[in-house]
Amino acid sequence: MxxxxxxxxxxxxxxxxxxxxxxxxxxxxxxxxxxxxxxxxxxxxxxxxxxxxxxxxxxxxxxFIDAHIHLLATAYRSHDIDAAACNSADEVAQLVRERAARTPLGEWVVGNHWDRNRWPSRAFPTREVLDAAAPEHPVALWSKDGHLLWVNSLALARAGITAETSDPPGGAILRDGSGQPTGILQEGAAMELVARLISPLSPVLARQLLQETLAALLRSGITAIHDIEDRATYDLLASLRAEGRLPLRVRMILQRHPLPELRAGLLKADEEDDLLRIGGIKIFADGTLGSQTAAMLESYEGSLSNYGILATPEEEMRVLVREASELNLLIAIHAIGDRAARVALDAIELAERHLTERGQRPGKRLRYRLEHVQLIHATDLERMHRLGVIASVQPYHAVADRDIAERYWGERHRRAYAYRTMYERGIALALGSDAPVELFDPLRIIYAAVQRTDPESGRPSWLPEQALSLGAALYGYTLGAAYAGAEEADKGxxxxxxxxxxxxxxxxxxxxxxxxxxxxxxxxxxxxxxxxxxxx
CATH class of the missing domain: 2.30.40.10 (Urease, subunit C, domain 1)
Structure with a gap:
């Protein structure tokens, strides 16, 4: 049959x-x-x-198509220290102490998901807390949003980070009053100083964790994902694909670094494969709200000198977007703050003008996407519509971030996570999870989109005027997500x-x-x- x-x-x-x-x-x-x-x-x-x-x-x-997920990072979460339930730096330190006790001396202790925004003090933690918990192990703990790395003194020493170390472009090393590093590294450029020293998990364990996560996605009704990760993840998925063990469809959106390989034809985007394809690149315009590194047009509430961080300088952003558009790649730009959205749209508008001037018609696979779009100026919303830029959003962020949006953005929060406004202005919406930052259950995420709350929280709807209809939310998780991946001819x-x-x-x-x-x-x-x- x-x-x-x-x-x-x-x-x-x-x-x-x-x-x-x-x-x-x-x-x-x-x-x-x-x-x-x-x-x-x-x-x-x-x-x-x-x-x-x-x-x-x-x-x-x-x-369901999850338009924004970090697959391998989601898989690794179950293996590393998970500090999501911790209510203080001391509670995190206790988990570190317990893990260090069963880890050989000198080996890395790695963890994730600590969130100072839920701690009473809300202050950035320091290396001294980790030094006391694991003095003979280098420790590296990523924050919930993945944009802060909390490390101890031994990790700083191995990375050669001292008071004399300059902040890398697009990142920051937090320092105390005497100029010494506190143990907090902000954004990828700074975090990479330590992250590059940590050995990856063994291929056998990585495959096991990955397959367990793929099975969990299927149990959630997810049949396709846009996986925003690096070349190593693609290679791991390619090995599963070759063995007939990849059970759902993966559209890889690689970090921007492989752009030269894509340009040279060493990596092939959109090769005909029903299960695994490279679709395009991701560029970071800024950081996150929770880490107070999202790039803002106006300063954060209570922090007049903090406008966030532009993770990619404006001129570099313009070059990257122009080059990727010439290759007809999908271009996904992480933009949480309103300044980041503006810088991204400036680059997209220039790229479109460049294509017109050289007489190049946009290819059918070219898509411009703003990832997250948590705060954007009204004039830039109009530009999104005019330029055909897709809003790749994660409705559970509106549920999880409601308190910190009010705390750090003040009155600006009233125009945050404006999904209904985007929908009514004709901006294409694609829905996803951003796992492991948040959960990947589509039904709970759709509920968040429709009700602007979580059923387990018992809290009233937050900015209910920005709620989507059920039909719009389901569309965003199916055909809307397929369009965002330039795959609407095959799925959705x-x-x-x-x-x-x-x-x-x-x-x-x-x-x-x-x-x-x-x-x-x-x-x-x-x-x-x-x-x-x-x-x-």
Missing amino acids: SRIVYLNGKLYTMDASRPQAQAMAVERESGRILAIGDNVEVRQAAGSRAELIDLRGKTVLPG SLSVGKFGDAVVLPEDPFQISPERLVSNGIQATIVGGLLVYGEV
Whole structure:
């Protein structure tokens, strides 16, 4: 039986030409949809020898596409120290002390997810706290948002960081009153001074953690991701792909460093592979709100001299965007603060003008994306629409960041995380998780987009006027995300010729209360027509 037919369902296709259907048929070999419609017409199209699967009235949606995730970092979170539950620097230090006790002397103790914004003092922690916990181990702990690295004195010594060390461009070494490093490194350029010294996990362990995370994504109904990481992650995924062990579709958005290789043809973007492709590059315009490194047009509340950090200088940003656009690459620019958004849009506008002047028509794979877009000036929202720039947003950030947005941005918070405004102005939205910074459960993220709160928090909606409709949120997690990856011809809707990737829900999300959206759960996940998780 070379064809699979799913019958007796309630299919929301995300295809405007046929928004709902009862059945679909998928070619087993290609994994693509052969027919979609009512039971009779689909069975006729599939033929008498097709395998029949009865959906028993359950709801089917296109498979969820996470438009912004860091896959390997998410996998590593379960292996390293996880300080998410810690309410003080001392609590983090206790976890370090316990890990150091079972780690050979001199080896690195690594962790993540500490968040000073939830601590009573909210002060930056210092190296002395870690020195007391692990004096004979170098320690490196990434903050929740991944834009701060907290290290001890031994780590600083191994990296050669002293009072005389200059701040690298696009980063900062925090110092005390005497000029000595405090143990906090801000942004990638500074963090890399230490991070480059830490040996990666063994390939065997890395593969194991990665496969466990891929299985968890399938259990969440995710059939495709845009993985924003580096060449090492791509190589690891390529090895799984070669062995037939990559269970979902991955669109790699590489950190900007491989741009010369892409230009020289040493790396191939968009090679025809149904499961793993390089789509483009990511450029950091700034840092984050929680670390107070997001680049701002006006200073942070209570910190008149702090305007954040431009992680990529303006002229360098313009060169990178222009060169990537010439190659018709997808260009994803991390921009959280309103100054970062402006700098990114300036570069995009110049790149578009450059293409016009050289008579080059934009290729079908060229996409401009602003990642996060947590605060943006009204004039730049209009520019986003005019330039066709996609807003790649993560609605759970609005739930998690509400308090610090009010604390650090003051009255500006009222125009933050403005998803509804973007939608109403015709800006294309793609939804994702930003895991491991936040959770990757699409149903909880969609709930956050629709309700502007989390069901477990018990808190009222935050800026409810910026809530998306359920239809808009589901679109952003399916066809909107596919468009953001320049893949709308292959995925994002249940349409003839596209991949048969779908998620099965026990109940119709449009017919239940929002409170039941999260508990509805995932009944089954389908990739290329095949059940890869659950049952129907």
